[in-house]
Amino acid sequence: MSLYLEQIKQLVELQHVDDKIYAVKKELEEAPLQVETLRERFNEEEAKIARINDKLQHMHEQQKRLDMDLEDETARLKKSKSKLMQVSNSKEYQAMSKEMDNMERSTKNHEEERIALREEISIQEDLLKEAQAVRDELKIDLATKEESLIERINAANQELEKLTAIHKETGKDVPNRILERYEFIHRRLEHPVIVPVKNSVCTGCNIAIPPQTFIEIQRGQQIWSCPNCQRLIYWAEHFQDQHQEEKKAKQNKPQVFAEDLNLGESLN
Ligand SMILES: [Zn+2]
The missing domain is CATH 1.10.287.1490 (Helix Hairpins)
Structure with a gap:
């Protein structure tokens, strides 16, 4: 995974932690x-x-x-x-x-x-x-x-x-500048702080982002903010690919069946 995607991933994780x-x-x-x-x-x-x-x-x-x-x-x-x-x-x-x-x-x-x-x-x-x-x-x-x-x-x-x-x-690979930005938004905005852009629409505020910004986030080199709601944004499809790969990886994993577990004592 590129450093950019890794950073986005960490920011999303950070958000999960903050939700908790x-x-x-x-x-x-x-x-x-x-x-x-x-x-x-x-x-x-x-x-x-x-x-x-x-x-x-x-x-x-x-x-x-x-x-x-x-x-x-x-x-x-x-x-x-x-x-x-x-x-x-x-x-x-x-x-x-x-x-x-x-x-x-x-x-x-x-x-x-x-x-x-x-x-x-x-x-x-x-x-x-x-x-x-x-x-x-x-x-x-x-x-x-x-x-x-x-x-x-x-x-x-x-x-x-x-x-x-x-x-x-969490977020140790994210540059401080971005982390500060994240915290800044986090203190001021309704949840969430970082959102995917789907069909060039920011899913935080449901408003289309400018084409130039959309091109930039598709490039996946720099973290951008939605010009309307200021939330950090990323292209949803960058992670769709990744989710599909993760799903495939999970499906290939050997499954654990109940018989394999030692339940003998608790059944008595
Ligand atoms: Zn927005």
Whole structure:
């Protein structure tokens, strides 16, 4: 392979390494955020449970008051009934009987209120159970994620270190001038930095490059930039030939069959 093609190849490899570095950095950024989001959801569920408990406490107090009222009313009604038996004056009798009607109506209202309250309590208790189940699940999930977070970050940092070392190694045959250019574009542009030109169109920005530049990259002697997007460009067909040769080489390689591998122990 010519030095030019070797350099292009190394730049493309450099890009692969940078893609991996990008993914690892993203993992480093997102892993703590995932835990944070989970913790927020857990806190929200806790707050919801507290709200329902407040409501329930309120309703239980209301229920107690209603029970007491009803007890009072029933006792008073009983007393009035026995009093009514002793009344001989018809005017007094009418007055008392009217008062008792009122008391009975009030008792009935209170009883209906109590039934409605019981229903509402039962609804809130169901909601509470539901929220508690969600909270318990989140708690387990959160504990697991918190525990593995440190491991995840350590693994990512190790990977990053490894990739940074590879990054330094890759592109050693590329002139510094080009490497600086690569880094310059890398810092400023959306991925990717180096792209093939297909049918004289830059695949980075999808705009045709000038014929003179196209002739130059076909010559394959110097690394050029797309005049439009500034990405480093190369002629796709330079590498199509190479891919085909690599494919052929792979096909000619003897294949390894499962029988050739020593799997005896793991099968038992
Ligand atoms: Zn371009």
